[in-house]
Amino acid sequence: MRCKYCGRDMIRVKTPFKRPVKGEMITVHDIEVYRCPECKAVFIPNETIKHTGKKVGEKLLKVAKERGRIRDEKEHLRQMQEQKQIDIEEGIKRGEYKKKEEMPLKIFT
Ligand SMILES: [Zn+2]
DSSP: OBOTTTOOBOEEEEEEEEEEETTEEEEEEEEEEEEOTTTOOEEOOHHHHHHHHHHHHHHHHHHHHHTTOOSOHHHHHHHHHHHHHHHHHHHHHTTOOOOSSOOOOOEEO
């Protein structure tokens, strides 16, 4: 995987993904991304986005169930299916995707 900004080979790393969703802080541990050692750009593979979306969805569902917010689970899942990818991509664009180091991120997918 080459960095699209500076052309260096990117390194595959695992990092936690955190973002607030409807008042809950959702954390997905160890998502796989590629990081550029030169300019610190981050590339998020498609599978990682899917995986993360699935995990976020599962956690939200669990929380919502615990609080009695869901009556029709299947309908809820279907709606979430449509939203989750968009949510994550927008979260990334808004800079909700943070790493340990406070770096200006260039994120592409
Ligand atoms: Zn780079």
